[in-house]
Amino acid sequence: MARRTAWGAYAHITSVVRQRITDGTYAPGSQLPAEVALCAEFDVARNTVRRALSALQAEGLVRLRPGVGRFVHDPTTEPATLTRPRYLNIAADLRRQIENGDYTRGDLLPSEAQIRERYGVSRYTARCALIALQDAGLVTCVHGKGRYVRQDVPR
Incomplete structure (x- = not known):
């Protein structure tokens, strides 16, 4: 039987990662942990982590660099309001x-x-x-x- 992820788990992950960005655990410009690492940390499927990271991207907190990874938005190098x-x-x-x-x-x-x-x-x-x-x-x-x-x- 397939493992089921708790309803709303992506919202919890979004909140935790947002808090880490806000409190400086993940500094502006730094690379976020890989999807696989976040899956292991929160014990969820990859799609759940991707949904959480997509929400953070939509908020302008995270930038995706294709083929490289996701990075915390650095407002000193790129104003969020211009790209959001x-x-x-x-x-x-x-x-x-x-x-x-x-x-x-x-x-x-x-x-x-x-x-x-x-x-x-x-x-x-x-x-x-x-x-x-x-x-x-x-x-x-x-x-x-x-x-x-x-x-x-x-x-």
Whole structure:
């Protein structure tokens, strides 16, 4: 019987690696451990690790160098805002508002339509921004109601 990975394991791995980047364990410009090493550390399948690393790439924290590996983004050599997709800039703006207390625990975030209007983007771009916040663990989705700031977000 095939081994099953716990639901949401990629989100945990994403959070751990993000924390290591933030606290300097993985310095800017340094190469991340290989996928195989991360698989062994977290006892998960390679696709789970790849999903976590893809989320970090989408956030602009990690850069892929094909044939070489993944590296921690170094803002001194390449500004993230110039290379990031628009939805990540929107997600970063909303994240700052959450961290600054503009949106507190349990608050309803703007809808996709409101984000479209506010930032002048497509519905798909607005949706991707909200999904990025969900993937980061800051927001929870209540189907039919909207997206809310999670109650258990550490401050």
